Amino acid sequence: MDLPNIETYLRLDDIQTLTNWSADYAWLAGGTWLFSEPQTHLKTLIDIQTLGWSEIEVNEDYLIIGATCPLVKLLEYPWLPEWTAAEGLKSAVTALAASLKVINVATVGGNICLALSVGTLAPVMVALGAIYEIWNIKGESHQVAAKDFQIGSRQTILQPGEILRRVLIPLSHLQWKVNYQRFSIAATDPALVIVVTARNEQQINCVISASIAAPLLWRFDNVEAPNFAFLQKLNFITDAKASSDYRREVTVVLIKRTLQ
Numbered sequence: 001m002d003l004p005n006i007e008t009y010l011r012l013d014d015i016q017t018l019t020n021w022s023a024d025y026a027w028l029a030g031g032t033w034l035f036s037e038p039q040t041h042l043k044t045l046i047d048i049q050t051l052g053w054s055e056i057e058v059n060e061d062y063l064i065i066g067a068t069c070p071l072v073k074l075l076e077y078p079w080l081p082e083w084t085a086a087e088g089l090k091s092a093v094t095a096l097a098a099s100l101k102v103i104n105v106a107t108v109g110g111n112i113c114l115a116l117s118v119g120t121l122a123p124v125m126v127a128l129g130a131i132y133e134i135w136n137i138k139g140e141s142h143q144v145a146a147k148d149f150q151i152g153s154r155q156t157i158l159q160p161g162e163i164l165r166r167v168l169i170p171l172s173h174l175q176w177k178v179n180y181q182r183f184s185i186a187a188t189d190p191a192l193v194i195v196v197t198a199r200n201e202q203q204i205n206c207v208i209s210a211s212i213a214a215p216l217l218w219r220f221d222n223v224e225a226p227n228f229a230f231l232q233k234l235n236f237i238t239d240a241k242a243s244s245d246y247r248r249e250v251t252v253v254l255i256k257r258t259l260q
């Protein structure tokens with residue numbers, strides 16, 4: 001879609017080239033969402049594809065995924081066989097209600113920062129205990145746990161001028177076993193419910209998403225007889241597709257499936 005209100009398009013080598021930030025600026029990654037609907041509040045797009053951040057690298061401690069990494073790279077990466085959690089990352093890409101054309105262009109950072117309740121990457125990042133590194137235009141950076149990043153539907157903790165730079169997943173967590181469950185009315189619809197579990201010898205992280213505004217991490221004490229009472233306190237989404245009661249019930253079904 002054309003965005004006729006855009007007056008300025010910037011391609012940067014370094015985000016510190018920007019000396020100020022304005023409410024009508026937006027980072028442009030793959031553009032699959034930005035160009036999919038009118039953005040009447042925007043005048044400037046700042047292309048971050050030229051920053052050279054599309055890497056997937058491994059250091060001594062972490063798997064590091066650059067924010068501009070296209071989603072398709074998660075499907076193509078030569079994962080080591082012992083990195084069982086890679087299946088969860090791949091499921092998050094295939095769970096996107098989108099074509100290969102979109103997956104080739106859409107980025108990891110774009111999906112996480114758009115922060116739709118139906119976001120497909122955030123739940124697996126939360127389940128795997130990922131860390132997000134955030135930069136600002138003054139050259140400062142800080143890290144935040146993935147579970148604390150999205151605070152609502154289309155709401156994150158990012159402040160004006162901040163950008164998600166990269167995602168760090170502890171290497172040991174890549175050996176966790178991940179189960180990714182998604183339910184939608186039609187396969188091509190956005191998810192009504194997503195449940196992701198990541199289990200190791202000590203614990204099972206269970207993340208509920210899509211049926212509530214932002215991913216929620218829950219740890220079950222007793223997997224044999226899980227207590228679902230906590231679900232009564234959550235605000236499940238009601239819309240034209242499904243009621244909150246329906247979403248709650250499907251969430252229970254998917255949690256049971258992941259625990260099995």
Ligand SMILES: Cc1cc2nc3c(=O)[nH]c(=O)nc-3n(C[C@H](O)[C@H](O)[C@H](O)COP(=O)(O)OP(=O)(O)OC[C@H]3O[C@@H](n4cnc5c(N)ncnc54)[C@H](O)[C@@H]3O)c2cc1C
Pocket residue numbers: 026027028029030031032033034035036067068095096097098099102105106107108109110111112113114116118119120158162163164165190191
């Ligand atoms: C057919 C179709 C189906 C889709 N299905 C889904 C779906 O099931 N679930 C879902 O979540 N989305 C879906 N989307 C929406 C969107 O395409 C994806 O979320 C995609 O991953 C967004 O990535 P992008 O790189 O294209 O982001 P962009 O469109 O470039 O940006 C999205 C938003 O994130 C901001 N942003 C991008 N990168 C950063 C960064 N590094 N730091 C800070 N802010 C940043 C942008 O300013 C913008 O506000 C779908 C889109 C289409 C066209």
